[in-house]
Amino acid sequence: DIQMTQSPPSLSASVGDRITITCRASQSISGYLNWYRQKPGQAPKLLIYAASSLQNGVPSRFMGRGSGTDFTLIISSLQPEDFATYFCQQSYSTPYTFGQGTKVEIK
Amino acid sequence: VQLVESGGGLVQPGRSLRLSCAASGFTFDDYAMHWVRQVPGKGLQWVSSISWNSEVIEYADSVKGRFTISRDNAKKSMYLQMNSLRSEDTALYYCTRDRGTFASGNCDYWGQGTLVSVSS
Numbered sequence: 001d002i003q004m005t006q007s008p009p010s011l012s013a014s015v016g017d018r019i020t021i022t023c024r025a026s027q028s029i030s031g032y033l034n035w036y037r038q039k040p041g042q043a044p045k046l047l048i049y050a051a052s053s054l055q056n057g058v059p060s061r062f063m064g065r066g067s068g069t070d071f072t073l074i075i076s077s078l079q080p081e082d083f084a085t086y087f088c089q090q091s092y093s094t095p096y097t098f099g100q101g102t103k104v105e106i107k
Numbered sequence: 108v109q110l111v112e113s114g115g116g117l118v119q120p121g122r123s124l125r126l127s128c129a130a131s132g133f134t135f136d137d138y139a140m141h142w143v144r145q146v147p148g149k150g151l152q153w154v155s156s157i158s159w160n161s162e163v164i165e166y167a168d169s170v171k172g173r174f175t176i177s178r179d180n181a182k183k184s185m186y187l188q189m190n191s192l193r194s195e196d197t198a199l200y201y202c203t204r205d206r207g208t209f210a211s212g213n214c215d216y217w218g219q220g221t222l223v224s225v226s227s
Contacts, residue, residue, distance in 0.1 A: 002141035008115055008147025011112045032212070034212070034213055034214075036214075037152075042219075043201055043218065043219055043220060044151065044201075044214075044217055045217070046213065046214060046215045047215075049206065049213045052211075054226055055215060087150070089151070089212065090212075091211055092212075094153070094156070094165045094167075094210075094212075094222050095153050095168070096151070096153040096154070096156075096212040097153070098150055098151040099150075101150055105141075
């Protein structure tokens with residue numbers, strides 16, 4: 001199975017901050033990387049697919065980069081609704097595996 | 108797009124449970140579907156996927172041989188038959204829609220989940 005490792009596990013930030021979350025795959029997954037946001041008590045929501053493609057309806061402050069084994073999610077200006085947990089997921093091969101999550105908290 | 112799961116509950120180890128997912132708001136037979144589970148407060152685990160025409164089905168190793176995924180396009184529904192349940196199957200089970208007709212792993216819509224608890 002492909003292991004996905006996210007960092008940091010958590011971070012504190014303020015509204016308006018720019019933040020970066022990193023995801024590393026245990027082997028090359030080309031560009032088959034997705035990002036999800038999960039608010040407390042809610043289901044995950046797809047933000048970015050294929051490493052850098054913005055899902056319909058997702059604000060442009062979200063940006064995905066990377067290929068191979070190293071990927072990043074950038075939020076250019078944090079909004080109140082962005083305080084949540086973020087998961088990366090590889091869709092290169094089954095089993096589709098997720099990172100352990102990065103919790104973004106209010107500073 | 109709406110996905111509504113049902114069928115979860117408390118069940119003893121070794122027993123069975125059948126989850127259902129009712130879909131609406133889109134052409135159900137244009138999309139592959141998945142089950143993904145999450146232990147409350149923990150991470151996400153992909154469980155199984157099924158193509159639009161049920162011809163391509165895959166499972167996580169941890170459920171292979173015990174769980175069976177299926178769909179009924181006429182009823183716009185997907186199912187997960189779970190047999191020989193174990194305590195480690197305890198989780199919130201999400202029904203998700205794939206972005207494609209064959210599973211690509213990109214889950215663009217999720218239900219709210221149904222909770223399965225396996226305990227004696």
